[in-house]
Amino acid sequence: MVAVVSLAGLVQGVKVFVAYKRNINAMQAMQVCTEQGGHLASIESLAEHNQVIAAIAATGYPIEGKQWLIGGTDRGIEGQWMWMGVDREMKYKNFRSGEPNNYQDQDCLMIIGVGPVKQWDDVWCDFVCYGFVCAYDLF
Ligand SMILES: [Ca+2]
Numbered sequence: 001m002v003a004v005v006s007l008a009g010l011v012q013g014v015k016v017f018v019a020y021k022r023n024i025n026a027m028q029a030m031q032v033c034t035e036q037g038g039h040l041a042s043i044e045s046l047a048e049h050n051q052v053i054a055a056i057a058a059t060g061y062p063i064e065g066k067q068w069l070i071g072g073t074d075r076g077i078e079g080q081w082m083w084m085g086v087d088r089e090m091k092y093k094n095f096r097s098g099e100p101n102n103y104q105d106q107d108c109l110m111i112i113g114v115g116p117v118k119q120w121d122d123v124w125c126d127f128v129c130y131g132f133v134c135a136y137d138l139f
């Protein structure tokens with residue numbers, strides 16, 4: 001497991017993003033993040049999105065064509081996206097064109113790189129992804 005830390009200074013506090021290369025699904029990733037005192041990453045601004053991309057890049061593992069889990073879900077009400085862990089409605093969004101498509105009931109969220117575009121796509125909650133990103137709220 002590789003961990004790389006990047007800092008995002010925000011109005012509401014400091015959030016640390018840590019990316020992990022590990023083949024697990026969203027629920028397992030959420031459990032790992034929680035056990036470590038964090039949660040599967042919530043992304044609430046473009047600045048945070050870029051911090052998460054940087055945390056993934058810094059692991060040395062690729063983002064191109066790879067599924068990196070973050071903590072969004074629309075499991076409760078289809079199409080109504082929340083950040084699990086912080087239990088907040090998703091306001092900032094950065095989905096790829098054509099996503100989220102809820103293909104065969106996709107209710108969890110990943111970042112994936114397609115060429116120069118690194119954006120979000122909904123994915124099955126039990127799908128084994130390539131890695132995941134935890135967030136730790138420092139204060
Ligand atoms: Ca869905």
Ligand SMILES: [Ca+2]
Nearest residue numbers: 101102121122
């Ligand atoms: Ca999708």
